[in-house]
Amino acid sequence: MKLTLLGAQDTVTGSKTALRFHGASYLVDCGLFQGPRELRERNWAPFPSCKDVQGVVLTHAHLDHSGFLPRLYKQGYRGPVFASEGTCALSRLLLMDAAHLEEEQANYANVSGYSNHRPADPLFTREDAEGALGLFVPKKRQEWIPLADGLSCKFIRAGHIPGASMVQFSVPTSNGTQLLTFSGDLGSYRSMTMRPPDPLLETDVLVLESTYGNRSHSEENVKDAFEKIALRTFARNGVLVIPAFAVGRCQEILYLIRMLENEGRIPAVPVILDSPMSLAATDVYLQYEEDHALGAAFSQGEEALTPRFFQASRTVDESMLACMQDGPMVVISASGMLSGGRILHHLKKRLPQAENTVLFVGYQAEGTKGAVLQAHQQQTLRIHHEEISIECEIATLDQLSAHADRSELVRWVGSIEKKPSLIIVNHGSPDAQRALAQNLKEAFHFNVIPACEQKEFSLFPH
Ligand SMILES: [Zn+2]
Structure with a gap:
């Protein structure tokens, strides 16, 4: 062979x-x-x-x-x-x-x-x-x-x-x-x-x-780590922007947020999922039970994957409205490595404001915009032919990989x-x-x- x-x-x-x-x-x-x-x-x-x-x-x-x-x-x-x-x-x-x-x-x-x-x-x-x-x-x-x-x-x-x-x-x-x-x-x-x-x-x-x-992924418990990042961002009335792959990462984050809300560890703030594909992917997620770790949680169906003040933005207009909303809130959008998609509009708006946080939860391949922003060695990020200044917090949770x-x-x-x-x-x-x-x-x-x-x-x- x-x-x-x-x-x-x-x-x-x-x-x-x-x-x-x-x-x-x-x-x-x-x-x-x-x-x-x-x-x-x-x-x-x-x-x-x-x-x-x-x-x-x-x-x-x-x-x-x-x-x-x-x-x-x-x-x-x-x-x-x-x-x-x-x-x-x-x-x-x-x-x-x-x-x-x-x-x-x-x-x-x-x-x-x-x-x-x-x-x-x-x-x-x-x-x-x-x-x-x-x-x-x-x-x-x-x-x-x-x-x-x-x-x-x-x-x-x-x-x-x-x-x-x-x-x-x-x-x-x-x-x-x-x-x-x-x-x-x-x-x-x-x-x-x-x-x-x-x-x-x-x-x-x-x-x-x-x-x-x-x-190696960090040893810190993922719930503790996420709680800290979310609480300090919300205390600044900031927006927690999470670039995430539509399939897999989005669902894991929604699940984590709902769990922390249920446990009273983070306040329920608006959580906007700005990725039409990940809505569809959630349906597939719920269908293939043989892959899930959480039989009981998933039998509650979508609820386990739905934060209390959840908003899904399907149209471009809804996405633009999400860009204009004030914090505290969470925005989850694709693509996960910032190679395109709606996440770029959110970053254009949120990067120059010190109260916000961009949280990376997935692998950032070398040479991608995501890897550049995650390394945070530059003062600006080039988006749609414009240099956008980076004033906000940049964080990473590799335990969610x-x-x-x-x-x-x-x-x-x-x-x-x-x-x-x-x-x-x-x-x-x-x-x-x-x-x-x-x-x-x-x-x-x-x-x-x-x-x-x-x-x-x-x-x-x-
Ligand atoms: Zn893969």
Whole structure:
């Protein structure tokens, strides 16, 4: 078997791995490169021989794992896309939203003349996204899916977001059946709303993510930490602005706020969710109970995810009104890494006012606006071609991350009963990959190779 990493080799985005086995060819994940322009430009390169691909297997719905599918469809791919049921439901939301944004940006660029390409084209359209979604084949977890040449694969719960799964391939070889497992993105054991990743019984080769491979989440209890930040912001009559991924993070924060309100630890202030997609994502959240950590809380349905003075802003007008409202209040909006979306309007208004707080709750990839603001080494942030001065408080709560941190990744690998002969570490900055590889070598004496050092592997030789 030949394994080739086509993305997430030296970064956290663009996850795409090609598997060749005899005449069969499969892709594990089909993600978009996101973040700085140099990375995003990789999305425009034509995908070689997409018509040879017999199938795509998705770990989860986040766009850095699924967002290239409409582009693949546009280039002629018509094979199946295997995904868990939760991933199918969330992919519909995320891919249609991404296509809509692509079309809007291309229109804006054409009207304003702000583009190097004339006319500016979207990377893909809603029609392409619909086409790609038509190829999805929902599968239950733990069910072996037969593929070509004796290969098969199955999904195993990974935590992270609803539907998120590891993918395990069963590979027939002259030495018997060998197992190859992709971790996808692994959830944290500390999540309040999601179950932790399932333990893996055995695998011969493991492809492991390393988003937080060189970092540990804070040990401080997340409720205590959030309470402190909220109370001091509200005492200043400030606005607590939380950039968050629409799928997963928004729901975890709403749950946390409602819990602290119920316990009388923070006052009930207006909480505005300015992200139409996360409203839809909440419905999917409530549907896929097998992923939740809190059966009882979720059986109360939406109430557990609804702060007392909750407002959802659906239209652009409602979003603009939220920008004008005075504190104390909370605004939650996407995108989580400030790469676009309604959050930018809120920041334009709130950054120059000292009473406010911007609270980061998710991973900020290198080179993104989010990473720049989080580092807080500059006096201003460039938004929509304007320099906005930064006077407010900037805070981070990494305990709310949807990713396992360094010690959790090591813990999960340690729980594999029959040890792998090779671990390939991908989906992280080169520093994170190397740090995690070193950690695993020291802890378990595994053969570990960071993807930033090697992109092609011949597995299971005779
Ligand atoms: Zn993810």
